[in-house]
Amino acid sequence: MCGISAVALLLCFISAQCGSPDASRLVEHTAQSFRDAVLSGKTSFIYFGKHVNPAIKAFIEQLEMSAHALEDYGIVVGKVNCSKDSVEKYCTGEEVMKKTYLFRGADVLRSFDIDTVFDVNAIVSHVLFSVLFTEVRYVHTPAELLAVERAAKGKMDIVMGHIQVLGLPEHRALMEAAFVYGAKYQFVQTTGAPLLKHLGVADPTSVQARLWFLHCRGVAHRSEPCPHTLMRKPLTTINIHTFLQLMEAPLLTEAAVDPDEVKVVYNHLNVPLLFLFTQSETLQLDRDTAESVARRLRGEVGVVLIHRDSHRVKTPLKHNAAYRLPQEEVRYFSLKKVEELIDLFREQLFQGTEEEEEEEEEEEEEEQDDRWSSLDVLDDEVAESVYRDRGVMLDTEAVTKLTAETFSAAVTQNGLMVVLFYVKWDAVCVAFLQSYVEVDDALDDVSGIELAYVDCGEWTVVCSDQNITSFPSVLLYRPSEVPQRYRGMLGTGSLHRFLLLSQVPSPTSLSSSAEVLSFLEGDLYNTNSALSPVRVLGLYSPADTDVVVFEEAAKSLRGETLLGLFVHEEAERWAEEHSVTLPALLVSRGPGILREAHSLHSSTPQELISYIQSTTLDPFPELTVENLPWYLELEKPLLLLFVGAEESTETDQSLKEIQKAQSTRQLDSSLPCWIHLGRTPAGRSVLEAYLGFVPPLPALVLSQLATGGEVFHFPPERPLLAGTIVQWLKRIDDGQEQPAGVVSDAVWGPPVPFYDFLAVMDEEAPGYAAQRSPKTKPGGKRGSERGQERNPAGRGETETAFNPQTPPAHTEL
Numbered sequence: 001m002c003g004i005s006a007v008a009l010l011l012c013f014i015s016a017q018c019g020s021p022d023a024s025r026l027v028e029h030t031a032q033s034f035r036d037a038v039l040s041g042k043t044s045f046i047y048f049g050k051h052v053n054p055a056i057k058a059f060i061e062q063l064e065m066s067a068h069a070l071e072d073y074g075i076v077v078g079k080v081n082c083s084k085d086s087v088e089k090y091c092t093g094e095e096v097m098k099k100t101y102l103f104r105g106a107d108v109l110r111s112f113d114i115d116t117v118f119d120v121n122a123i124v125s126h127v128l129f130s131v132l133f134t135e136v137r138y139v140h141t142p143a144e145l146l147a148v149e150r151a152a153k154g155k156m157d158i159v160m161g162h163i164q165v166l167g168l169p170e171h172r173a174l175m176e177a178a179f180v181y182g183a184k185y186q187f188v189q190t191t192g193a194p195l196l197k198h199l200g201v202a203d204p205t206s207v208q209a210r211l212w213f214l215h216c217r218g219v220a221h222r223s224e225p226c227p228h229t230l231m232r233k234p235l236t237t238i239n240i241h242t243f244l245q246l247m248e249a250p251l252l253t254e255a256a257v258d259p260d261e262v263k264v265v266y267n268h269l270n271v272p273l274l275f276l277f278t279q280s281e282t283l284q285l286d287r288d289t290a291e292s293v294a295r296r297l298r299g300e301v302g303v304v305l306i307h308r309d310s311h312r313v314k315t316p317l318k319h320n321a322a323y324r325l326p327q328e329e330v331r332y333f334s335l336k337k338v339e340e341l342i343d344l345f346r347e348q349l350f351q352g353t354e355e356e357e358e359e360e361e362e363e364e365e366e367e368q369d370d371r372w373s374s375l376d377v378l379d380d381e382v383a384e385s386v387y388r389d390r391g392v393m394l395d396t397e398a399v400t401k402l403t404a405e406t407f408s409a410a411v412t413q414n415g416l417m418v419v420l421f422y423v424k425w426d427a428v429c430v431a432f433l434q435s436y437v438e439v440d441d442a443l444d445d446v447s448g449i450e451l452a453y454v455d456c457g458e459w460t461v462v463c464s465d466q467n468i469t470s471f472p473s474v475l476l477y478r479p480s481e482v483p484q485r486y487r488g489m490l491g492t493g494s495l496h497r498f499l500l501l502s503q504v505p506s507p508t509s510l511s512s513s514a515e516v517l518s519f520l521e522g523d524l525y526n527t528n529s530a531l532s533p534v535r536v537l538g539l540y541s542p543a544d545t546d547v548v549v550f551e552e553a554a555k556s557l558r559g560e561t562l563l564g565l566f567v568h569e570e571a572e573r574w575a576e577e578h579s580v581t582l583p584a585l586l587v588s589r590g591p592g593i594l595r596e597a598h599s600l601h602s603s604t605p606q607e608l609i610s611y612i613q614s615t616t617l618d619p620f621p622e623l624t625v626e627n628l629p630w631y632l633e634l635e636k637p638l639l640l641l642f643v644g645a646e647e648s649t650e651t652d653q654s655l656k657e658i659q660k661a662q663s664t665r666q667l668d669s670s671l672p673c674w675i676h677l678g679r680t681p682a683g684r685s686v687l688e689a690y691l692g693f694v695p696p697l698p699a700l701v702l703s704q705l706a707t708g709g710e711v712f713h714f715p716p717e718r719p720l721l722a723g724t725i726v727q728w729l730k731r732i733d734d735g736q737e738q739p740a741g742v743v744s745d746a747v748w749g750p751p752v753p754f755y756d757f758l759a760v761m762d763e764e765a766p767g768y769a770a771q772r773s774p775k776t777k778p779g780g781k782r783g784s785e786r787g788q789e790r791n792p793a794g795r796g797e798t799e800t801a802f803n804p805q806t807p808p809a810h811t812e813l
Helices: 006-014 031-039 054-071 120-131 142-152 169-181 194-198 237-248 280-296 338-349 354-366 381-388 407-411 427-442 460-465 492-501 513-521 547-556 571-577 605-615 628-632 649-663 682-691 722-733 757-764 781-790
Strands: 027-029 043-049 075-081 099-104 107-113 136-138 158-162 186-190 210-214 228-231 253-255 273-278 302-307 321-324 330-333 416-422 449-455 473-477 508-510 535-540 562-567 584-588 596-599 638-643 671-676 699-704 710-713
Touching (some): 031 075, 043 054, 043 120, 054 120, 099 120, 107 120, 228 237, 280 302, 280 338, 321 338, 427 492, 513 535, 535 547, 535 571, 547 562, 547 605, 562 571, 671 682, 682 699, 682 710, 699 722
Parallel strands (some): 416 449
Antiparallel strands (some): 099 107, 158 210, 416 473, 535 584, 584 596
16 A cells, blocks of 8 residues: 555546546456466455446446556455356355355455445455455444544654545545555544534534544543544545645745745645745744734645745735745735635635625625624634624613722612622623622612722722622622622622622520520521521521631621521530530531531631631532532542433432542542533533533543542443442552543633733743742842742743833744
8 A cells, every 4th residue: 555656646546547438447246267367466456246237337337447546456356257257155045136246365355335335436445445445444433433542643644535425535535545544544533413513513414524634643641632633625536735844844834025926835736825024023923923823824825924034025015915826926915814814715716706795795695793803802712702792782780889988888878788899891700790689689689788889990999998808799798897808700690699699697506405496497587598408507606706716707707608606505415416525516407417527626706617618518519610619629539420310210329339438538549529410511511521521321430630640441241239339449540541532731821822911021021021029128028039939930030121111023924
């Protein structure tokens, strides 16, 4: 296979001789010549027939055409007339005239129904796929593709083709490319839709045959994904050859001559060339921009960066970009936005006819409000949602707007006053303001709570007096009390729950054992049981002075959970019944559930707050978007069970088995938890990110995010029992289980170089964007040490003062 020349193949493909039947290559075998052919060890594709009817005659014509094509791959095509020469085993039985056979020597690689190999394209594609069976991997699920990627990382790139129906011309083109380039790339073929979703195709049903190039050879770490490039042209042999040549070419070429004189590897491929200009002052910025453009147009356009400082470059300064289409002259223009450049190539230069351009323009006008570029707005999902909803007017009339004149009177009135401090120019603030209005609507029937807001962009003095340093901020004001800051999720449900719980006194003072029992069993404040099933009780003796510490902690936790306080002689009896010493903490998770008891040793309110928050966490929680951050702070591996939206006996049994294993204390090194995909649909995306696909549910995985990001999948074929779970975890600890996936710990950086503002600042004034250590008084050794810890690499040790009087250098792009 390696000896086949790609150029020879293309010349053959283009020329009419490859498909012309004037000199037939179809070998008509006798019984003896057939035996000689199979003994020669060559690969042959042979049809055995008797009578010729119209259907068989049409097939023979296609077989003759395929003989010309397969000859280039060293495969001999022949036929045996069983009416004249009978070949034992192949000329007898009902299968005669219905099947063809692919031989390698005397071995039958595969047999085909003639309905399957119905024309020359089907014959060539199926025969080559069978010959290359061990080299072209057929994958159906994302997990199978990820396994191929893991094996290829650091070694070779992958060429993956999606073929809707086998045997079509696109299938033939892919197999011909695999025959030529199979020693250089790992070829992968698929016909399934799951892989298309994995590659980011929104609607797999509308996708025709496609080809992707997965850049795995340059991936050094197993946790890094293989970047992929889509071939946007139809799947033909010539297009695939051109595309693969472009993948081998440098991403960005640099030159110091005018575009007319540039000679690059793209010239012989007849692809468009894009020229971008740069100067020495902004070289790095322009190179980043050019590389970003080259990645987006990779496989379609060759990108060249022209150094304008060279004396050989005569292009006027008014032009900073140019392009050259095949067989045409260079055209110069001024580039203002990168998106305009992408549109130029994708929507104008690559359009086939003027009618298509007009239709495209009409569609653009109709969808103008929905189409926007992230480069023209912000690199932030919240900003994206706010931008898209910019035409929706938010009704804030029901919420009180406070000013410098009305603020003091409003927050000192009776009841609970909730105030949102925000700024109009912040996307998160604008998004949360909508949730804030929804909470106000939901509290219409609740007395004693009033919501208001302050625009800190307009009333800066008010926000400064209230020590507002971040936006948005929500403060709760009660008469004669210190304002309480809301620390929960910025969503409607979380804030609504918090405000309802804030109406309950914290702590609730209990005066008898009967009240204690009523509090712990949920009878006291039973209307709030759905909001917070967990109740925390502090037990103190009357002589204990640390009661004030609990009271301060309870005030800070008001709205998060229900806290009670029992300062009484009978507190000692409650402590003895639960085998703890005073002061103590009792945690109740509802009627019929065993209470947890803890002796208290915290000396400050902040320590006690942290301790109460940790003890109220569920030992086997159902993870949701709201509570996930609390459990991630534990930094334990997650033993995570994904269950389906519909209740089932299998789901209930799986949950019980994990609890059974947990009761043995053999799961203490991890955090057992579960996600209900019906109540938390985001869990499906998490599972797919872990494994690359969604397996049958329930599915158990171990996610080691804090230690390498490896994800292990409990084998579905094993029974999900307490004993097998413990054994599986032990095999993982012993290194006997292979990870099913790896969650990349890549830094969440800017999506494109244009948003790397620190790099831009460093380009303008080196060292100015470096993280600074706080200034200290002379002799302040402690501050100096802290500054060294913050700047371990020594970046910015010699600070360069930023001079606002110095104009920034002009950026070409």
